[in-house]
Amino acid sequence: MPVQPIKFYQSGSFVVGNRLLDPDQRSVQADPNRTNSLNSGHRACQGCGEALGARYALDAAMRATNNQLIAVNATGCLEVFSTPYPETSWQIPWLHSLFGNAPAVSTGVAAALKAKGRTDVRVVGQGGDGGTVDIGFACLSGMFERNDDVLYICYDNEAYMNTGVQRSGSTPPAATTMTTQAVGPEPGNRFGQGKNVPLIAMAHEIPYVATATVADLRDLEYKVRRAMEFRGARYLHVFVPCPLGWGTASCDTIRIARLAVHTGLFPVFEAEHGEVVDVTRIPRQVPVAEYLRPQRRYRHLFGASPRPDVVARIQQIADRNIRRFGLLAAEPAPTAQEAP
Amino acid sequence: MELPFAITLDVGSSLANHTGSWRTERPVYVNRLAPCNQACPAGEDIQGWLYDAEDGGYRAAWERIMADNPFPAIMGRICYRPCQTACNRGTLDEAVGINSVERFLGDEAIRSGWTVPVDAEPTGRRVLVVGAGPAGLSTAYHLTRLGHQVTVRDAGDKPGGMMRYGIPKYRLPREVLDAEVGRILDLGVRLELGQRVDDVLAARDEGGFDAVFLAVGAQIGHRAYIPAGDSARILDAVSLLRDVADGEPPQLGRRVVVYGGGNTAMDAARSAKRLGATDAVVVYRRTQDRMPAHPSELAEALAEGVVVRWLSTISQADSGTVLVEKMRLDETGFPQPTGEFEELQADTVVLALGQDVDSSLLAAAPGVAVDAGRVTVGTDLMTGAPGIFAGGDMVPADRTVTTAVGHGRLAARHIDAWLRGVRYQPAPVLPLATFEALHTHYYADAPRTVRPRLDDARRTTGFEEIVGGLDEETALFEARRCLSCGNCFECDNCYGMCPDNAVIKLGPGNRYAFDYDYCKGCGICVAECPCGAIVMEPEET
Ligand SMILES: Cc1cc2nc3c(=O)[nH]c(=O)nc-3n(C[C@H](O)[C@H](O)[C@H](O)COP(=O)(O)OP(=O)(O)OC[C@H]3O[C@@H](n4cnc5c(N)ncnc54)[C@H](O)[C@@H]3O)c2cc1C
Ligand SMILES: Cc1ncc(C[n+]2csc(CCOP(=O)(O)OP(=O)(O)O)c2C)c(N)n1
Ligand code: SF4
Numbered sequence: 046m047p048v049q050p051i052k053f054y055q056s057g058s059f060v061v062g063n064r065l066l067d068p069d070q071r072s073v074q075a076d077p078n079r080t081n082s083l084n085s086g087h088r089a090c091q092g093c094g095e096a097l098g099a100r101y102a103l104d105a106a107m108r109a110t111n112n113q114l115i116a117v118n119a120t121g122c123l124e125v126f127s128t129p130y131p132e133t134s135w136q137i138p139w140l141h142s143l144f145g146n147a148p149a150v151s152t153g154v155a156a157a158l159k160a161k162g163r164t165d166v167r168v169v170g171q172g173g174d175g176g177t178v179d180i181g182f183a184c185l186s187g188m189f190e191r192n193d194d195v196l197y198i199c200y201d202n203e204a205y206m207n208t209g210v211q212r213s214g215s216t217p218p219a220a221t222t223m224t225t226q227a228v229g230p231e232p233g234n235r236f237g238q239g240k241n242v243p244l245i246a247m248a249h250e251i252p253y254v255a256t257a258t259v260a261d262l263r264d265l266e267y268k269v270r271r272a273m274e275f276r277g278a279r280y281l282h283v284f285v286p287c288p289l290g291w292g293t294a295s296c297d298t299i300r301i302a303r304l305a306v307h308t309g310l311f312p313v314f315e316a317e318h319g320e321v322v323d324v325t326r327i328p329r330q331v332p333v334a335e336y337l338r339p340q341r342r343y344r345h346l347f348g349a350s351p352r353p354d355v356v357a358r359i360q361q362i363a364d365r366n367i368r369r370f371g372l373l374a375a376e377p378a379p380t381a382q383e384a385p
Numbered sequence: 386m387e388l389p390f391a392i393t394l395d396v397g398s399s400l401a402n403h404t405g406s407w408r409t410e411r412p413v414y415v416n417r418l419a420p421c422n423q424a425c426p427a428g429e430d431i432q433g434w435l436y437d438a439e440d441g442g443y444r445a446a447w448e449r450i451m452a453d454n455p456f457p458a459i460m461g462r463i464c465y466r467p468c469q470t471a472c473n474r475g476t477l478d479e480a481v482g483i484n485s486v487e488r489f490l491g492d493e494a495i496r497s498g499w500t501v502p503v504d505a506e507p508t509g510r511r512v513l514v515v516g517a518g519p520a521g522l523s524t525a526y527h528l529t530r531l532g533h534q535v536t537v538r539d540a541g542d543k544p545g546g547m548m549r550y551g552i553p554k555y556r557l558p559r560e561v562l563d564a565e566v567g568r569i570l571d572l573g574v575r576l577e578l579g580q581r582v583d584d585v586l587a588a589r590d591e592g593g594f595d596a597v598f599l600a601v602g603a604q605i606g607h608r609a610y611i612p613a614g615d616s617a618r619i620l621d622a623v624s625l626l627r628d629v630a631d632g633e634p635p636q637l638g639r640r641v642v643v644y645g646g647g648n649t650a651m652d653a654a655r656s657a658k659r660l661g662a663t664d665a666v667v668v669y670r671r672t673q674d675r676m677p678a679h680p681s682e683l684a685e686a687l688a689e690g691v692v693v694r695w696l697s698t699i700s701q702a703d704s705g706t707v708l709v710e711k712m713r714l715d716e717t718g719f720p721q722p723t724g725e726f727e728e729l730q731a732d733t734v735v736l737a738l739g740q741d742v743d744s745s746l747l748a749a750a751p752g753v754a755v756d757a758g759r760v761t762v763g764t765d766l767m768t769g770a771p772g773i774f775a776g777g778d779m780v781p782a783d784r785t786v787t788t789a790v791g792h793g794r795l796a797a798r799h800i801d802a803w804l805r806g807v808r809y810q811p812a813p814v815l816p817l818a819t820f821e822a823l824h825t826h827y828y829a830d831a832p833r834t835v836r837p838r839l840d841d842a843r844r845t846t847g848f849e850e851i852v853g854g855l856d857e858e859t860a861l862f863e864a865r866r867c868l869s870c871g872n873c874f875e876c877d878n879c880y881g882m883c884p885d886n887a888v889i890k891l892g893p894g895n896r897y898a899f900d901y902d903y904c905k906g907c908g909i910c911v912a913e914c915p916c917g918a919i920v921m922e923p924e925e926t
């Protein structure tokens with residue numbers, strides 16, 4: 046169990062804080078003195094999962110590093126909504142560079158710190174899925190391959206949101222974006238394309254790779270803390286719903302992320318040195334339609350001319366994930382060999 | 386400040402950007418009425434005292450019960466727990482064992498000698514309470530805490546009413562009853578025993594009382610005509626139980642037939658077993674689903690070997706036998722005779738066909754109405770005679786200790802207001818915290834704890850208490866199963882999950898506030914509040 050289990054049943058065992066727990070067992074977000082790395086007044090949309098995920102991750106990283114942290118940011122919503130010159134929401138040392146080079150800039154910062162002998166100061170690189178999976182990918186792979194001492198965090202909202210919702214290598218099949226319209230026999234994004242960067246990161250055999258979502262704060266905080274226990278290249282892939290790009294209600298951000306996990310569409314796991322060491326089990330598998338239906342980007346699969354065949358293909362993806370990662374509570378955890 | 390090369394402006398904070406102006410709806414913290422609280426006839430704040438108990442605040446929890454109900458240890462034994470039937474957790478796994486936590490708190494208070502203060506200044510007003518059952522004692526307790534001087538007058542030798550002379554001690558040990566009644570008397574209530582009141586107005590005027598509360602109960606066993614031979618032995622259940630309570634149980638013989646289907650019938654049959662009857666047969670004219678006895682009472686009786694003859698009436702009683710006629714239910718669910726008879730062995734027949742009210746003490750009071758044997762009262766529990774209030778079994782309502790206690794609480798507030806020449810205004814009722822208002826995803830599965838029970842063999846040999854109490858650990862576990870329906874329990878979900886840091890944490894016990902300068906109105910806090918304590922409201926424009 047990655048997250049310390051709460052040993053007794055009590056009101057709201059899975060909530061953010063809990064007055065019945067000792068303060069050191071509570072989440073970072075429950076702490077009235079948390080860093081609030083990303084402060085109020087930022088211009089993210091109502092209910093933005095990325096803004097929430099970034100504060101979760103960086104506040105946890107601040108606590109894990111004793112506030113000795115520098116963050117490097119790729120262009121994307123996270124940068125644009127937080128820092129319109131000369132204002133910023135960041136309450137931590139923070140550097141912006143370009144859309145495609147955040148991993149390389151992070152490497153540079155880490156190298157500079159090393160040269161200065163400041164091994165106490167740690168580096169986080171971060172960006173959206175476009176900046177990570179697509180344009181920044183060569184820099185990222187290089188950072189992994191050199192095993193540079195950086196935790197890179199990708200906030201995956203499954204498209205280029207900042208420029209108006211274009212497809213990325215992380216956009217899921219059948220989803221509509223401005224560049225994958227609901228037309229033709231295979232409406233929306235194509236099946237069989239895109240890439241799974243957590244698995245690619247594992248193939249680099251870096252010390253630590255993990256996935257997380259904004260629906261499980263304690264798990265996310267644990268993974269940041271755990272990542273900071275390693276030196277070398279580490280990768281955290283955080284699933285962050287985007288109400289604007291996905292066409293979901295702003296209040297549904299957490300619920301949608303929870304459904305992505307409970308359907309099996311977004312496997313939550315962690316891996317050390319290329320091997321899966323733990324997965325988050327699904328208490329009860331939810332059919333993918335429950336996840337897809339509330340999202341306008343999948344509207345063409347339902348309604349007047351529904352596409353149950355497409356929904357069935359998405360269900361197959363979920364079922365495969367469940368098999369592959371051993372996500373169901375009853376199934377045994379995958380052994381090192383079987384793991385993806 | 387000197388700016389670096391190519392920089393023309395200082396770094397500013399985004400706090401300058403008041404994103405609250407984007408909002409079209411605003412989140413607002415609310416309290417809703419927990420279903421347990423709604424269901425409690427005694428008006429307890431159950432959700433509130435479970436919250437106190439959850440972190441080990443047993444004394445605070447007990448005091449919160451005592452604000453409404455002076456009998457936590459009694460309640461924890463004999464209340465029929467409508468709260469648990471209503472509990473939202475029942476939809477999730479199993480209802481919270483509210484009653485067993487209440488008992489733990491009540492027993493803890495007795496063990497530790499906890500008391501409550503009378504904080505009110507003496508008012509100098511005097512109130513007469515007639516009847517020292519739960520309704521009368523509860524009224525006396527609350528009136529005393531409000532500063533009035535109360536005299537309780539009862540015809541019996543000991544206080545408690547049906548709690549002493551009806552409910553057998555295997556369900557309510559007398560030490561518990563004495564402890565909780567004694568605590569009320571210690572507040573300064575004057576108790577006059579062995580004094581039957583025959584004319585309420587005379588009693589009021591002779592004693593110079595400013596108001597009267599009547600709680601004489603329903604003490605007379607209802608008689609039904611049964612053709613009976615001279616040597617047939619027929620008792621009524623109320624007298625039987627009273628004699629048992631007095632320590633003078635009658636000889637019943639080996640085979641006892643109890644006629645009736647209520648809780649009194651169950652207690653009579655179970656007591657008969659304990660008095661040595663080998664057969665205790667309950668004869669009831671309808672079917673199990675229509676039986677007025679509480680299902681738990683029936684289950685306990687059956688577990689002790691009591692047998693029930695459903696759809697049966699007694700048509701004749703003779704020495705050693707009764708003739709039973711089989712019934713069938715008609716379309717309206719009413720039992721109809723079938724003409725089929727059967728003989729049962731019976732050394733004694735016990736009639737448990739309900740109890741009637743003796744309202745003769747009101748005969749001389751003008752304006753008092755009696756309907757279907759019960760004294761008519763208004764919502765303020767006042768009879769037609771000004772200043773004469775009534776409650777408990779003698780008025781139309783459920784006949785339970787809990788209802789009687791609730792009447793006492795309500796009557797005390799109305800009497801207090803009446804004495805001051807005003808009308809008591811109850812607080813407005815909050816909207817109900819329905820199961821749909823909760824987000825139960827945040828609660829761990831937790832089946833409920835079962836209280837230890839005497840094994841069946843040991844049960845019927847004596848009047849020892851059957852159901853044990855919970856130890857502290859299990860009581861705490863049980864309290865923590867509460868979902869806190871409709872009332873913030875400071876879980877930090879809103880504080881932690883706001884993408885805009887627009888929730889201010891006010892510290893333990895003080896909950897949260899919204900920072901409307903930055904709240905964009907996304908509604909995540911509403912959607913993720915486990916207990917339904919936040920709602921969205923349209924923004925005023
Ligand atoms: C066998 C049995 C089992 C029960 N089990 C349960 C149970 O498990 N749970 C539950 O909630 N309820 C139970 N009940 C019901 C419950 O006991 C009654 O509803 C409750 O006691 C009614 O309270 P009361 O104060 O109105 O009247 P009572 O308890 O009947 O008290 C009335 C008091 O008034 C006195 N009195 C009467 N007339 C006069 C007079 N003229 N002058 C002076 N004093 C007078 C009596 O002596 C008595 O003390 C049971 C009842 C019986 C009979
Ligand atoms: C080289 C380059 N190409 C294009 C852009 C324009 N641009 C800025 S952000 C962005 C997309 C960002 O998408 P993603 O990384 O997924 O972040 P998101 O906004 O979705 O969080 C693009 C195309 C740019 N800044 N630089
Ligand atoms: S869960 Fe708690 S607050 Fe809700 S109904 Fe049950 S006891 Fe009452």
Ligand SMILES: [Mg+2]
Pocket residue numbers: 173174175200201202203204205206213
């Ligand atoms: Mg993106």
